[in-house]
Structures are given as structure tokens and as C-alpha cells.
Amino acid sequence: MKGRSLVGLLATLVALALLAPATGSAHARLEGTVPPQGAVVKHEPSAVIFEFDEPVEGNFGAVRVYDAAGERVDEGDAFHPNGDGPKLGVHLKPGLPDGSYTATYRVVSADGHIVSSGYVFSIGKEGRAPSETVGELIGGAGVGKVTEVAYGLARGLEYAAIALAVGGVAFLLLCWLPAVGAAAKVGEESRRAAARAFRRRLRIVLWIATGIGLVATAAQIVLEGAEAAGISGFSAIAKTIIEETLGTRFGTVWGFAFLAWVAVAALTPLATGGSGDPRTNLPAVRERGGPMIHPLATLLMIVPLAYLVLCPALSGHGSSQSPVALNFTMNAIHVAAMAVWLGGLGTMLLVLPAATRSAANSADRGRLLAGPLARFSNVALASVALIMATGLVQAYVYVRQVGDLLSTGYGRAVLVKFLLLLFVIGVAAYNRRKSVPQLEALAERGETPGRAGVLLRRALRAEVALLAVVIGVTAALAGYAPPVSAQAGPFALTTEVGPTTLEMDVDPARVGANVMHVYFFDSKTGAPFRQGKELTITATLPDKEIGPLPLSVQSGGPGHYIVPAALLNAPGDWEIAITLRVSEFEQLEERVEVPVG
Numbered sequence: 263m264k265g266r267s268l269v270g271l272l273a274t275l276v277a278l279a280l281l282a283p284a285t286g287s288a289h290a291r292l293e294g295t296v297p298p299q300g301a302v303v304k305h306e307p308s309a310v311i312f313e314f315d316e317p318v319e320g321n322f323g324a325v326r327v328y329d330a331a332g333e334r335v336d337e338g339d340a341f342h343p344n345g346d347g348p349k350l351g352v353h354l355k356p357g358l359p360d361g362s363y364t365a366t367y368r369v370v371s372a373d374g375h376i377v378s379s380g381y382v383f384s385i386g387k388e389g390r391a392p393s394e395t396v397g398e399l400i401g402g403a404g405v406g407k408v409t410e411v412a413y414g415l416a417r418g419l420e421y422a423a424i425a426l427a428v429g430g431v432a433f434l435l436l437c438w439l440p441a442v443g444a445a446a447k448v449g450e451e452s453r454r455a456a457a458r459a460f461r462r463r464l465r466i467v468l469w470i471a472t473g474i475g476l477v478a479t480a481a482q483i484v485l486e487g488a489e490a491a492g493i494s495g496f497s498a499i500a501k502t503i504i505e506e507t508l509g510t511r512f513g514t515v516w517g518f519a520f521l522a523w524v525a526v527a528a529l530t531p532l533a534t535g536g537s538g539d540p541r542t543n544l545p546a547v548r549e550r551g552g553p554m555i556h557p558l559a560t561l562l563m564i565v566p567l568a569y570l571v572l573c574p575a576l577s578g579h580g581s582s583q584s585p586v587a588l589n590f591t592m593n594a595i596h597v598a599a600m601a602v603w604l605g606g607l608g609t610m611l612l613v614l615p616a617a618t619r620s621a622a623n624s625a626d627r628g629r630l631l632a633g634p635l636a637r638f639s640n641v642a643l644a645s646v647a648l649i650m651a652t653g654l655v656q657a658y659v660y661v662r663q664v665g666d667l668l669s670t671g672y673g674r675a676v677l678v679k680f681l682l683l684l685f686v687i688g689v690a691a692y693n694r695r696k697s698v699p700q701l702e703a704l705a706e707r708g709e710t711p712g713r714a715g716v717l718l719r720r721a722l723r724a725e726v727a728l729l730a731v732v733i734g735v736t737a738a739l740a741g742y743a744p745p746v747s748a749q750a751g752p753f754a755l756t757t758e759v760g761p762t763t764l765e766m767d768v769d770p771a772r773v774g775a776n777v778m779h780v781y782f783f784d785s786k787t788g789a790p791f792r793q794g795k796e797l798t799i800t801a802t803l804p805d806k807e808i809g810p811l812p813l814s815v816q817s818g819g820p821g822h823y824i825v826p827a828a829l830l831n832a833p834g835d836w837e838i839a840i841t842l843r844v845s846e847f848e849q850l851e852e853r854v855e856v857p858v859g
Contacts, residue, residue: 290314290371291754295381296351299765300783300790300821302384306358309343309351310336310365310383317347318377319510320369320490325352328364332394335363361389362789366399368492370510376489379756381763381783388789409488409495416481421597421733423475424570427526428598429605430467430613431533431563433634436641437606438614441633452626460617465534467612472527475570479520483507486516515577522566529566532559571598589659592652599648600736604729606638606645611722646687653680679735686728689721759852762791764840768856773833776858778825779818782842782850790821796843797823805834830858 296311297303310327324340336352343349350369366380380399438460442453487507488498498504507513572594575581580593614634621627657680661673668674753771757764765781780799782791802809811829818824830836835855842850 290316290318290369290377292379297383299381300383302388306354306385309353311343311349311351312367314348316371318350318369318371320350324369325350325367327352327354328399330361330389358385360386364399370490370512409485412495413485416478416485418734419474420478420482421736423471423478425601425604426471426608427468428567428571428601430464430609431567432602433606433609433638434464437634437637441637449626452621455620456617456630459620460613461534463613463616465530468530469527472523475523476520479516479523483513483516486512512577515573519570519573522569525566526563529559529563533563571601592655595648596652599645603642603645606641607722607726610638611726642690675735679732682728682732686725689725692721753856755854758785760850761785762850764852766854771856771858773831773858776828776830778828780823780840782821792820793844794842798841799825800839801828801830802837803832803834804837806832808832833858
């Protein structure tokens with residue numbers, strides 16, 4: 263027992279160590295702005311508009327505009343110009359004086375993640391430098407580590423609740439009822455007592471799962487609103503924030519999930535039967551001894567549970583990352599199989615012992631344990647096969663390069679999850695080959711489970727503990743951008759370099775000739791940085807020992823430089839070294855990692 267606990271602890275520590283340094287990357291990419299970055303426009307525009315490469319959502323003050331004193335000068339809510347989903351803007355107060363202004367955005371991308379940045383433009387003429395940079399304005403948001411950790415915890419609890427509820431009902435229908443019905447040697451008194459005990463304990467477990475699910479769902483909605491609004495989780499517990507969150511795609515999916523949990527709570531007493539006539543109880547016993555379920559209540563219970571299984575795909579990468587049909591289907595099957603496996607194990611630990619203890623004698627106790635266990639062993643085998651198959655398909659779709667398994671947060675989470683699953687499968691295989699045959703043999707001879715039952719219980723606890731870690735890793739996966747999403751199109755970056763803001767675009771960020779645009783803006787005024795004397799750019803692919811390759815740079819105007827044909831002739835993470843000479847003794851340097859697919 264100590265050895266198994268130590269292995270579980272080490273597995274958890276390895277998982278945390280691999281996941282700790284992970285960093286998220288942008289999901290929706292900014293493709294253009296109105297007015298343009300650093301532009302000086304003659305007349306005040308009616309609105310500031312950001313255009314992205316995919317539909318985005320945002321109210322919450324998603325687009326804000328500040329004057330030089332740091333006062334907001336936008337007016338009204340954010341809107342989609344002409345109903346165009348990838349564009350999001352906000353109107354300006356009329357009659358703004360000439361000067362420089364800072365526009366920022368904080369929006370929800372299609373997969374529910376938050377992206378943010380901004381830029382500076384001027385009206386009439388460049389004015390006094392804004393009192394705060396874009397980074398300072400966005401960095402002042404109230405979202406902190408506590409909110410981020412709470413969000414991850416809520417997501418993990420949600421997955422655990424779905425598994426416990428779905429797995430409990432699946433165990434009832436696929437394992438317990440058929441096994442009790444086929445256990446001809448079990449006495450009628452033991453059968454009825456076990457049925458009643460199973461029903462009572464399952465009802466409690468389903469209600470616990472429902473309570474956890476309701477709390478976790480509500481927390482996710484509130485914390486999503488907190489991240490979108492850039493405020494703390496406690497500050498997001500407000501009617502306006504919650505209403506605006508529910509209006510987003512993410513909020514709609516999980517808002518209906520909350521209602522689904524309410525439906526599960528209401529149907530649990532009906533689906534698990536009441537007291538009195540055993541023919542109306544679930545599980546109940548017909549007069550001839552066969553088990554009976556409450557068909558209508560059970561059918562109704564399956565509907566909200568099926569929706570809950572679909573929620574991770576509906577609100578995450580499964581419905582936003584191409585190819586959607588494949589990813590959505592694989593995600594749904596993956597979640598369902600994991601729920602049946604983990605929830606079934608939980609039912610065996612939390613519900614089945616209460617049922618077997620209610621048997622009239624030790625012989626019946628052994629038969630009531632061996633029958634459902636043997637059936638669950640087959641169900642678990644099928645679930646594991648589906649988990650591994652769908653997991654490998656999703657890993658291939660989202661992580662195309664082996665190097666991304668260690669170099670990205672998403673890849674590390676996939677690797678940790680895969681290794682943990684292999685370990686759990688090993689424990690499950692041991693149970694299937696050793697514990698199940700032993701218990702079946704004991705049941706056939708009418709003997710008590712004894713030490714075989716104790717060893718089984720310990721093995722089941724180890725499986726559940728490791729799968730709980732897998733659930734945590736799965737929750738982490740939902741917070742990372744798949745590496746392939748960063749390689750699916752043009753690369754864009756905005757970062758601070760000394761007194762300047764560097765913007766860089768690489769199009770199409772694929773093997774072959776690429777066009778690079780490099781812009782330098784004064785971080786305070788937003789005007790093109792005119793002090794640059796000479797720009798040199800080199801490209802290196804360390805993994806394949808290519809480079810450094812000097813790239814031909816052309817001037818595209820003040821602070822604007824163009825590489826018309828950057829030959830990036832191999833896939834991988836290219837290191838682009840940028841050096842801007844400002845004077846004879848001063849230069850600005852930056853290294854940018856550009857994924858090329």
C-alpha cells in the first residue's frame with residue numbers, strides 16, 4: 263500500500279512539474295485596426311475597430327479608448343460592425359480634441375479564451391504622450407493568480423462531477439442491473455436488500471455529483487466573466503457581468519449546463535425509485551426475481567447527462583479548431599468514455615460495498631460483488647480502448663510535431679495525461695487478470711471475498727486517485743492553445759523593446775517564402791519610431807542546425823521594415839533575431855520564436 267501511494271504521489275509531482283512552466287498563447291489573432299496603428303488621422307473617427315482572424319465576443323468594456331490623461335473617451339458598448347463577427351469596435355465621444363489616444367481590447371475568442379492588447383493613434387496631430395502605455399492599461403486589470411487557479415479548479419470539479427454522474431448511471435444500467443438479474447444463486451432476501459441499499463447510496467452519490475456540478479458550473483460562468491472583464495472573481499459576482507457572460511457562446515453552453523444539472527437533481531429520486539412497491543423502484547425486483555428500472559425517468563435522465571458530456575466540446579477546442587466535425591466527435595467520445603470508466607470506479611467504491619454488505623450471508627455477498635465487477639471489467643476495457651483511440655487522434659490533430667510535446671504547455675499536458683493513463687491501464691489490467699477471476703471463483707464456491715476483496719478495493723482506490731490527476735491535467739489542457747492553432751496561419755506579435763513597441767507579422771508562416779513586416783512605434787506616443795538607422799534580421803532553426811541566415815530588409819516607411827522573401831525552408835520553431843541600430847553606440851535587440859508549419 264505504501265509503495266502504491268508513493269507511486270501515485272510521484273506521478274502527481276511529475277505532472278505538476280511538467281505543467282508548471284506552461285504558458286498560454288493567443289487564440290484569436292489581430293489582423294488590422296481602424297484607425298491604423300500609429301496613424302495620425304485628420305478627423306475624429308466615429309469608432310475604433312479591431313479586426314481578428316476569427317469571430318470574437320465581448321461586452322465588459324471589451325474595447326476601450328483612453329486619452330493622454332488616462333480618462334476613457336469611448337461611448338456605449340462594444341459592437342460588431344455590420345454584424346461581422348471577427349470585427350469588434352466601440353464608438354468615441356464626439357468632439358474629442360486633437361492629440362494621442364490609446365485603444366485597448368480584451369475579447370473572448372471562439373474557444374472561450376481571453377486575448378488582449380492595444381495600440382496608440384492620434385487625431386489632428388500627435389499630442390502629449392498618453393500617461394500609461396498599452397501594457398500598463400491592460401496590466402491594471404484585476405485578474406490574478408487566485409482567479410486563474412480557481413478557474414482551473416472549477417473546471418476540474420466540473421469534469422469530475424460529470425464523470426461521477428454519468429458513470430454512476432452507466433454502471434447501474436450496464437453492470438448492476440444485468441448482474442443482479444443473472445445471479446440465480448443469490449437468495450431473494452439478499453437480492454432485495456442489496457437492491458434497496460444500492461438505490462439509496464446511488465441516489466446520494468448522484469446528488470453529491472449534482473451539487474458539485476452546480477457549484478462548479480456557476481463558478482465557471484462567474485470566473486469567465488472575471489477574465490473577460492479583467493476583474494477579480496469576487497468583483498464578477500454582479501448581475502451585469504453574469505448577464506453579459508451568459509450572452510456569450512461560452513456562457514450559453516454552460517448556462518444550459520446549469521439547467522441540465524438541475525434536471526439531473528430533479529430526476530434522481532424518480533430514476534432511483536421510491537419506497538413501497540418494488541416494481542416502481544430502481545433498481546427494483548420483479549415478482550419473478552428480475553431487476554426492473556423506471557424506464558421513463560431513466561430515459562429523461564440520460565438527456566441532460568448526454569448534454570453535459572458534450573459541454574467541453576461545445577465550449578472549447580472541439581468546436582473551434584478545424585476540422586470541427588472530427589474534433590467535436592472525438593472530444594465527445596473521449597469525455598463519455600472517461601466518464602463511464604472513472605464514474606464506474608467511483609460507483610464501485612462508494613455504492614457497491616453498501617449493496618453487498620446488505621446481503622443476508624457471505625456467499626450472496628461474494629456473488630453480488632463478482633457479477634457487477636466482471637461486467638464492469640468488460641465495460642472498462644471498451645472505455646479504455648475508446649479513450650486511447652480518441653486521445654491519439656486529438657493529439658495528432660492538435661500537436662503535429664514531436665518537439666511540441668515538451669516545448670508547449672498543451673503538449674506537456676498531453677504527454678503527462680498519456681503517461682498517467684498508461685499507468686492506470688496497467689493497474690486496471692492487473693485487476694482484470696488477477697482480481698476478477700479470483701472473485702468469480704470465490705463466488706462460484708460460495709465463499710466470502712476475503713483478502714481478494716481487500717486487494718481489489720486498494721487497487722480501485724489507486725485507479726481513482728490517478729484518474730483524479732488525469733482529470734486535473736485535462737482541466738489544464740482546456741486552458742492552453744493547441745500548438746497547431748499557432749501554426750494555422752500568419753504569425754503576429756506585439757512586444758515592448760526598450761522605448762519602442764515592436765510589431766511583427768510573418769505571412770503565411772509556412773515552409774517556403776514568407777513576407778515579414780516589422781514595425782517600431784514609440785511606446786508613449788504611438789508614433790512611428792524614426793530614430794532607427796539600420797535594421798538587421800537573421801533566421802535560425804536550432805533543432806535542425808540551420809542558420810543564422812541573413813534576411814534582406816527593405817524600408818517601408820518611417821519605423822516600417824519589410825522582408826519580401828524570407829526563405830524559411832523547414833518546419834519548426836524559427837528564431838528570428840532583430841537588431842535595430844539607433845546610434846553609433848546604441849541598438850535595440852529582440853529575439854522572436856516563429857512557429858512554421
